[in-house]
Amino acid sequence: MRAGAGRYAPSPSGDLHIGNIRTGVLAYARARQQGQRFLWRVEDLDRVRPGAAESQRAVFADLGIVPDDDPLVQSARLDVYAEAIARLDEAGLVYECYCSRKDIQQAPSAPHAPPGAYPGTCRDLSEQERTERRATLAAAGRRPALRLRSENREVTVADALLGTITAPVDDVVLRRGDGVFAYNLTVVVDDAASGITEVVRGDDLASSAPRQARLAELLDLPEQAWLHVPLVLNESGSRLAKRDGAVTYEQLRARGWTVADVYGWIWESLGGPDPTSATGGSARWRSIEDVIAGLDVARLGSVPTVFVPPADDAA
Numbered sequence: 229m230r231a232g233a234g235r236y237a238p239s240p241s242g243d244l245h246i247g248n249i250r251t252g253v254l255a256y257a258r259a260r261q262q263g264q265r266f267l268w269r270v271e272d273l274d275r276v277r278p279g280a281a282e283s284q285r286a287v288f289a290d291l292g293i294v295p296d297d298d299p300l301v302q303s304a305r306l307d308v309y310a311e312a313i314a315r316l317d318e319a320g321l322v323y324e325c326y327c328s329r330k331d332i333q334q335a336p337s338a339p340h341a342p343p344g345a346y347p348g349t350c351r352d353l354s355e356q357e358r359t360e361r362r363a364t365l366a367a368a369g370r371r372p373a374l375r376l377r378s379e380n381r382e383v384t385v386a387d388a389l390l391g392t393i394t395a396p397v398d399d400v401v402l403r404r405g406d407g408v409f410a411y412n413l414t415v416v417v418d419d420a421a422s423g424i425t426e427v428v429r430g431d432d433l434a435s436s437a438p439r440q441a442r443l444a445e446l447l448d449l450p451e452q453a454w455l456h457v458p459l460v461l462n463e464s465g466s467r468l469a470k471r472d473g474a475v476t477y478e479q480l481r482a483r484g485w486t487v488a489d490v491y492g493w494i495w496e497s498l499g500g501p502d503p504t505s506a507t508g509g510s511a512r513w514r515s516i517e518d519v520i521a522g523l524d525v526a527r528l529g530s531v532p533t534v535f536v537p538p539a540d541d542a543a
């Protein structure tokens with residue numbers, strides 16, 4: 229196998245729906261097409277439902293997808309995240325933030341700052357101000373968050389499907405006020421630890437890629453490639469969700485779907501027969517091997533990906 233690895237990193241907050249599953253299948257197929265390893269990560273620092281991590285992996289095992297190593301479990305790596313923050317801190321890139329969500333909403337935004345960016349309220353406080361604010365928070369039973377001292381500079385990354393993604397990197401939270409290490413930090417630290425060379429995930433996270441690339445750079449970690457794939461939508465054009473009906477693997481199985489049906493639907497979601505190919509491209513997929521053989525990433529963006537849940541015949 230060539231160097232490099234891909235990954236899938238679902239949050240174990242519940243059952244995966246067909247849209248999440250499609251993203252994981254694409255991540256796996258993309259890694260295999262490039263002769264790479266495929267790794268699994270359990271992002272369990274927040275919103276955990278007991279048993280969900282195991283059942284998510286069992287769904288993928290049913291689909292013929294088994295990662296090449298034991299999953300990386302974030303809750304077992306708290307010292308690694310703390311060490312990353314300590315390194316940024318040594319470089320003078322970390323400061324405490326005492327703001328509540330409301331404080332941030334109500335603060336006037338800094339000139340030229342992108343909308344929604346942290347206004348910089350706690351960026352340049354004196355030591356005395358910090359001591360006071362820390363004490364006020366402590367009296368309310370709260371702790372400060374830690375933020376990155378960024379320069380609000382624009383960062384551009386290249387995406388295999390979207391082209392370039394440019395976004396300003398503001399003073400992102402590194403550790404939340406409740407002590408939980410922030411997603412943007414843990415993703416960067418873990419992708420590097422696992423040797424991930426291309427991140428494949430849903431395009432709802434595309435705008436986070438520049439900030440993650442910048443954090444990786446500041447931590448002296450290698451650059452990655454990116455591929456953000458379209459999310460699956462419901463019939464009204466919004467993001468597919470559990471309330472849309474039979475959307476999880478278990479529910480679809482209960483409606484009579486087979487593994488081949490899951491792959492067949494993924495094939496359809498990518499436009500089915502390829503009109504640009506003389507042979508129509510690959511036949512309807514039935515297995516993960518078919519996806520690896522037939523997936524053409526260039527076609528990913530060309531069709532809207534709507535899922536219409538099968539009706540319950542018994543209802």
Ligand code: GLU
Pocket residue numbers: 236237238239271415428429430433
């Ligand atoms: N855990 C995130 C999610 O389930 C994905 C993180 C990532 O792929 O970077 O949405």
